[in-house]
Amino acid sequence: xxxxxxxxxxxxxxxxxxxxxxxxxxxxxxxxxxxxxxxxxxxxxxxxxxxxxxxxxxxxxxxxxxxxxxxxxxxxxxxxxxxxxxxxxxxxxxxxxxxxxxxxxxxxxxxxxxxxxxxxxxxxxxxxxxxxxxxxxxxxxxxxxxxxxxxxxxxxxxxxxxxxxxxxxxxxxxxxxxxxxxxxxxxxxx
Numbered sequence: 001x002x003x004x005x006x007x008x009x010x011x012x013x014x015x016x017x018x019x020x021x022x023x024x025x026x027x028x029x030x031x032x033x034x035x036x037x038x039x040x041x042x043x044x045x046x047x048x049x050x051x052x053x054x055x056x057x058x059x060x061x062x063x064x065x066x067x068x069x070x071x072x073x074x075x076x077x078x079x080x081x082x083x084x085x086x087x088x089x090x091x092x093x094x095x096x097x098x099x100x101x102x103x104x105x106x107x108x109x110x111x112x113x114x115x116x117x118x119x120x121x122x123x124x125x126x127x128x129x130x131x132x133x134x135x136x137x138x139x140x141x142x143x144x145x146x147x148x149x150x151x152x153x154x155x156x157x158x159x160x161x162x163x164x165x166x167x168x169x170x171x172x173x174x175x176x177x178x179x180x181x182x183x184x185x186x187x188x189x190x
Contacts, residue, residue: 006030009105018097027133028126029098032118033110040114095119136160142174149177 013019013026020026079085095116103110126133142151142162150166151174168174 002034005105009101012101012105013098016097016101018093019101020094024126024133025094025098028122029095029102029119031126031133031135032115032122033102033106035122036110036115036118037106039118040111132158134160142176144177145175146177148175150175152176 009030010026014021076088079088096112098119099110099112099115102115122133122135126135142153150168150172151162151164153176154161154163162174162176164174
């Protein structure tokens, strides 16, 4: 049933003029809804489900108050007349469009703030590997810097590999090179 809903969701996203038509965003939003639903309703899934996803629970303990979409109206107004204003509007419109499609598809009201928490967690902690959105919990264990790099993340045979490129001493932080994005993108997503 969920596979059928996912197929319908993709079709609806591509018909919507405001939603981002990128498979990573589509996967992230659908995964966010599923985790929102599981947490919200405490559905009686089998023990195997919780056992399998138990190692992801720490992700949902993050404090997301720093994210722009968790800002109150007064905080948002500070950015609207800046170069961030159009990014706020674009992403807000897109995410709200996703939410409307999910509500229609699953025939339920979804709490915007609760859904957004999951949506941003999945935006921060996933990689697109061979056109499949993969949740990568270990990504939080690395620091990002352009200068003192001692490891690199690569994708090979549909696996994410974290490999040292220098000798790493016990207790030393793993530092990878971040993707080069503009400041607006980095602020909105991370």
